[in-house]
Amino acid sequence: MRNFVSALSFLTTIPLGKLSGKPAGASILYFPLIGLLIGGLLAGVDRLGSLFLFEELRILVDVAFLVIITGGLHLDGLADSADGLYFHHDKEKVFKIMKDPRIGVMGVLALMFCLGFKVVGIGALDARSCWVWFVVAPALARSAQVVGLVFITDARETGGVGQTLYQKGKYQYLIFCLIPLALPFLVSVPVGLIVGAAFVIIIACFFVFIRTRLGGMTGDTFGALTETVETWFLVFGGWVCKGLI
Secondary structure, eight states: OHHHHHHHHHHOOOOOGGGOOOOOGGGGGGHHHHHHHHHHHHHHHHHHHHHHSOHHHHHHHHHHHHHHHHTTHHHHHHHHHHHHHSSOOOHHHHHHHHHOSSOOHHHHHHHHHHHHHHHHHHHTOOTTTOHHHHHHHHHHHHHHHHHHHHHOOBSSSSOOTTGGGOOTTOGGGGGGGHHHHHGGGGTOHHHHHHHHHHHHHHHHHHHHHHHHHHSSBOHHHHHHHHHHHHHHHHHHHHHHHTTOO
8 A cells, every 4th residue: 555655646746745755666566557547537627627618628627637647747857858869969968968957949849749749639539438548548658657667777877766666577567557458448459459559669669769879767768758658649549539540
């Protein structure tokens, strides 16, 4: 229970008071469940918004909720990663750029496109008939974090705040990742297979790129991974709900 609460405190802004604490390595087991919780809350926010808000405002509230529930932590990592990795800097230069609290042009553009695609994706969803995608996208994004923590090492020699979370080779922590991968099969078997294949391809390409450039992951690149996966599956869900897939 303590590991679940520490994971909840680490990944969300939900006030837990004295119950919160520094996450231990075992807490990554519950990351996909935290993603499912965030997704369930998102579906609830969308359903409630559909009763009182016009469509454009409902969509904006949904996107704002995803930012607020995480404190913008992953968006910050996305912006820092875009600034550091877009140009062909050496490893030390990339780390220096990522540590800079200022945001550059590429970081701004990454945020704009990320939020823009989320708006478009959520705009195509309806919590009454397409609830599964509200749940699946955040859950797969947090599952991607677990995969990275189990398969990839820390790029920084000294490590960062989340250094204790790396659990390379401890594959038992992947068990709950199967839940969000199974949910799309409720839509149809082909959709479930596409989601599974897309998840593997996206994170594999991301990890190969990051290992080539940095030799491992950082907190910022985990943020970028989270936003990439979440955004992609919100858009994919929109395709499915519109009958385009």
